[in-house]
Amino acid sequence: MNGHKVIAYLVDKQTICIKHINSQATTIINHETRVDFIELNARGHLLLFRDRKFVLHLYDVTSQSKVHLLSDCGYAQWVPGSDVVVAQRNNIMCVWYNLSVPDEVVTREICGEIEGIERTSGRTEVIVDTESSLSSYLLVEELIEFSLAIDDDDHLKALSILRQMELTPQTEAMWLQLQDASVKVHNFHTAEQCAAAVNDHSRAAYYRSLVKLSSKSDAGGLMNGQQSLRLRAKLFEMRKKVDLAEELYLGHNRADEAIKMYDDLSMSAEAIAIAEHYQGNEAGDRKRKYFEALVSSNQNAAAAELKVDSKEYLEGIGLYVKAGMPGRAAGVILEHGIVQPLSLIENVASALDKNELFEHAGKFYFERLNKPKLAIDAYVQGKMYRNAVDLSRKYEPSEVVHLEKQWGDYLLMVKNKPDEAIEHYMEAHAYTHAFEAALKCKRLSLASSLINELDCAEAHPAYTKLGHHFVRAGNFDEAETCFTEGNQHIKAINMYIEAGIWDKAEILARKYLSEDELDIFSRRLANYLEGLGHLERAEQILISNHAIAEVVSMYTKNRLFDSISHMSVKSAAAFVSETNKGIAELLEEEGNYKAASKHFCLCGDWSQAVSLCKANEMWEDAIQVAKTHGEQESVNEIAYSCFVSSSEAAGLELVNKLGVANEALEFAVERGCFDHALSIAKCCEHEKICYVHFKYALQLENTQQYSKAEVEFLLAKKPREAIDMYLAQRNFDAAARLATEHHISEATILAEAEHARESGDFKMAEGMFLMANKPQFALEVYEKEGMWDEANRIISAYFPEQIEENRHQDSTRSEELTPGGAVDTNSRLEDDAIDWCETGGGNADCIPIQRDNAVKVDLFAIEQDIIGQRCDHAISALMSLGAPYGQEYMDLYRRIVVGVLGRDDSRHDESFEVQARSVSDLKELLRQARINANGMPAPSFERMFLAVHYTDMLYLSIHHSLWDISTKCSITLLQFLDYIPPDKAFFVAGREAKRQEHISLAFILFNRYVDVYEAVEENDLSSANIDDTLDGTIVPAIVA
Known part of the structure; x- marks a missing residue:
């Protein structure tokens, strides 16, 4: 607008830059939180922005000032082409028609969220999105038009708009806004109408006079003429800048106009000053008339000032006294060295006393009347003890101590400054008062040193007072010292008891009390602690006095049997078992089996605790005791006892509930109770059933019941173990049968054979190779290992046609085993195994070997x-x-x-x-x-x-x-x-x-x-x- 191009953008999350494209002027706004919305108005001199805390701000680029507009702001926008702002806070729509008064905001409750603002055909509507449809709210077009008129400096249009509206606080602010805008462009006629509209008639009259001056200046055609000069001066007056108006008049040699201006403003002193400078003859008459007017209107102070300025000091002093301002009168006397008449000076001094201006009175008595005693009294009356003491040191030294004491009392009691009072009490040798002041300002170390200045009669109660202050400060060591110095040992002991520091209380008691007193004190202290619930500390005190029976009685009364056991450990180790056993038997008689089992454990008889729990079917406690004090075998036994203690179904339910089914199963397996073990395994993981069958199979194998063992191995889904059993017995037919029945591939057998060979079990390897119908592999193993007898045996049994060739090889074996002719049998076996597996249909069992070779x-x-x-x-x-x-x-x-x-x-x-x-x-x-x-x-x-x-x-x-x-x-x-x-x-x-x-x-x-x-x-x-x-x-x- 008006050829200005302005942009606003974010430099970073918290910094806004406003740049004028034409002038390249830049304004930087640093905000404390992240900014998420910015928008300039049409003229580019106002910026709206909102931060992440949903606070809406308005920044005036011209004045570089920031104003908080709204909190919890969900929406904000300028009305297009105007300086009107629409914002939303929760379900309230807020409209600012006049941003020069941010507090003047129009609010309206709405249902929904504001979507936008439409301004067409002289109507401005706010579009609100409700959940079901769109609705609109009409804004006051006159207020918007007024804003536009102000922006365009169209004051006549703004005036016509306001004339159609009623006078309200909002429209009154708009009238004042238009008035200010009109005055800025010297449109005094519009300004007069604005002032009249808000009933400011004096201002309207003033603007009317400016209109007349303006019209006269325009009629003369000379804006720099006399009327123009008066107009400019009037403008300065209106802005309350009379000094600039005076400067303007005097600069154009119009002193009379300046004097008239000050006369109109009732500023006679300024008028007289100008008259003295520019109208020497008339100044005297003006000053005389002004003086008479002041006296007649009883303005004696102003008249006195006028006389003093005229160097008529005595008349001025008298007027000051008459005006009830003896301080100023005294100041004139002292400043100008007036010593006569003496009656006038005494009148001033009397007036100073009467008006309680003691500082001036004291200075006056000393400097003009040379009466230091009266000056000291005046200073004391005015509580100006420093001046009084300084004078007393020179003229009345005997009064210094008394004045220092008074000064200290004043500081302590009136000013409540005990820290400052201490020094003055010490100067007055009033150490008791200094001690009290030190206590009041909590300077306890100073108070402790001040006690040394007191006599014995005052020191003992002072120590007690200081001790109480140290107690409140939590400094018990210093408090103890004070109490003992003040012969208040009982207070020190009670202090430690109340603070819970019983060790030191007992030490002091042993130090200052007799044996009989100490015994009584200890028992009373123990009873006190017992009442507070500090039984352990009471136990310590009683045991230190060898009162073990009282300790047992105390714990028994409170039924704290665990504490009795603990006490026995500390005081008499030989009683540990007996104490716990007696407690356990007592609790067993009372039927408290759980606590009884605990004390049986404490006395070392955990088996008795288990028996007690088992007898009362407290299986969970029995298992817990066994886990804590016994071995796993004991836990397994209890779990099995729990299972067999009732029917099979109930036993299974109970061991499952206690989570010891596995322990019961282990015990059943160890004891060979495989029927029970199978029953328990049914409620465990499926692998446990296989585990029981496997364990049963191992037992059958150990008892040489191989057929039954085979059945159990198969039930355990471990045919390999059955095959290993038969291989161990050299029953290759049975092993081969199982391998065939259970589809164990030859590749797997060969892999197992290779594993046996690598682990050095050549017999097992031979059996596996023969079961796989690969005797040549067994032969190669024996040849590689140099086991020629075994190799010959294999040749005789499986390769009779190679007997002669083998004999020939025996004769040349040493040559063939040289490094140059060595054969990597292991690699050849590996390659043969892989090739055989691949030709056998790609069996997956060869994959590990293949993968290893591939790597x-x-x-x-x-x-x-x-x-x-x-x-x-x-x-x-x-x-x-x-x-x-x-x-x-x-x-x-x-x-x-x-x-x-x-x-x-x-x-x-x-x-x-x-x-x-x-x-x-x-x-x-x-x-x-x-x-x-x-x-x-x-x-x-x-x-x-x-x-x-x-x-x-x-x-x-x-x-x-x-x-x-x-x-x-x-x-x-x-x-x-x-x-x-x-x-x-x-x-x-x-x-x-x-x-x-x-x-x-x-x-x-x-x-x-x-x-x-x-x-x-x-x-x-x-x-x-x-x-x-x-x-x-x-x-x-x-x-x-």
Whole structure:
């Protein structure tokens, strides 16, 4: 509007910037919380904004002031093209028609949420979205039009709008707003009408006079003429800037106009001052008339001031006294050194006393009348003791002590400043009063030192008082000292008892009381503590006095049997068992079996506690006692007893409820009660049934009932154990039958045989191979192990046609077993087993063997890739293996890292991008391996990972032109010269430092690069002199 272009935007979450496009002027608003809404008005001089606390604010760009408009604001918007604001708070719509008075807000209850504002055809409606439909609320168009008229400086339109409206507080504020706007543009006619509309008739008359002056100035055609001058001066008067109006008049040699202005404003003193300067002859008459007017109107003070200004001091002094202002009269006398007439000075002094101006009176008596005694009395009457004491030290020294005492009393009793009173009491040697003041201001250490100045008769009660103050302050040690110094030992003992510090109370009692008194005191203290419920402390006191019977009686009376046991442990260890046993028997007689069992345990007879619980069917307690004091076998026995204590169904329900079904089952199995064990297993996991059958089968096997054992093994779903049983008995037919019946594949049998061979059980391995109908495998095992007798036995039984060949091999066996001719039988067996499994229909049992060999093949391929500098292939292969982690893989990872980080990565061709991808893939591989290390990778692996990580950051920062970060990464990589070629590391670091214009650092790094390069060319790293590289930094010497 008006050619101005203004924008407002958020600099950050809490800062708003308002910028004038034309002038480039900028306004910054810093808010304490995050801002979530901003909107400028049409003219760009008012800004609405709301923060995250839903508080709506208004910012005036012109005055740079902020006003809080509304809390809990859910919606806010300017009415289009106006300075009217509509906002919503809960179900209340708020409208500000006149923002110059923010408190004048029109509210209206609505149903729903405001959606927007529509302004068409002279109507302004607020659209509200209710749950069912849209509704609208009409705004007062006249008020909106008034706002627009004010913004457009269309005062006539604004005036016509207001004339149509009734006078209310809101419209009155609008009249005043229009009046101010009119005065700013010198539209006094409109301003007069505004003042008249609000019944401000005097202001309206003033504006009318300004209208006349303005019209005369316009008629003359000279805005700088006399009428214009008066008009400008009147404007200054209206703004209450009469000094500027005076300056304007005097600047145009119109002193008479200035004097007339002050006369009109009843500012005679200012008029006289101008008259004296510009109208010397007339000034005297004016001043005389003014003086007579003041005296006649009984304005003696002003008349006195006029006389003093005229250097007529005596008349001025008299007028001041007459006006009841003897202080000013005294000031004139002292300021101008007036000593005569003496009667006038005495009258002033008397008036000072009468008006209780004691400070002036004291000064007057001393300086003008030379009466220090009267001055001291005046100062004392005025409670100005400092002045009184200072005078007394010089003229009345005998009164100093008395005055100091009075001063202290005044400070303590009237001013309630005991800390200041202490010093004056000490000056007056009133140590008792100083002690009381010190207590009142809680300066207890000072009070303690002041007691030393008191005599014995005063000191004892003072110590007692001070002791009570220390008690209230919680300083019991000092309180004890005070009480003992004041011979109040009982008070000290009672203090400790009330504070619960019974040890010190007992120490004081033993120190200051006789034996008989101490015994009585201890018993009374114990009874007191018992009444408070502090039985343990009462026990300690009684035991210290060897009153064990009283302790037992106290605990028995309170039925605290646990405490009796505890007391027995501390006082007489020999009574522990007897005490607890007696308590247990008493509780058993009373039927309190649970507590009785506890005390049986305390006396060491936990088996009796178990018996008591079992006898009363307290199975849960019995189990708990057994778990706490016995072994697992005892728990199992009780659980089994619980099961057999009632019918089978009830027993099962009970052990399940107590959660000891497994314990009962274990005991039944151990005792061979397999019928009960099977019954219990039915309510447990399904595996428990198999477990019982398995245990029963083992028992049958031990008793050589193999047929029954086979049945139980099969019920336990463990045919393999049945086969192992028959193999152990060399009953291969039965083992083969079970293997066939239960579809146990030959591959599985061969795998088991191989396992037996590896564990050294060659007989078992032979049986398994024969069961799989693979005698040749058994033969190869014996041949490999050098067990030639067993090998010959296999040949005789299964390969008779090879007997002659075997004899021939015996004669040449030593030659065939040389290193050059050794045969890897294990590998051949493995390969045969795999081939047999694959030709047998791809049986899944061969998969573990195949997988193991596949891993070996992959590792061999990775090794070849590294040797052939195909590190990318090696990385992909290790990723396909799941990024394995283990000591056996560390060397592979190290060689891959050295190979990748040692490549050329020139920035000028595609090798940089290729290298960056390789480093990124390598970092991902090492990251996966770290995860597989279960959070505990080796330190060397962590160091390797950091080298790759920083290299990856270097490439990323170079790619995104983040040169500061790339420089830092290149310098950091100088720590990892065991993985990066030194010449490459120093060159890259120098290059990045140069890019950042770190010239000195780049020079050092390039210099080191040249040293390393020449040393490498000469194959002598010792000549590189690297040990002093970047001394004092984190960069180490090169690792050779």
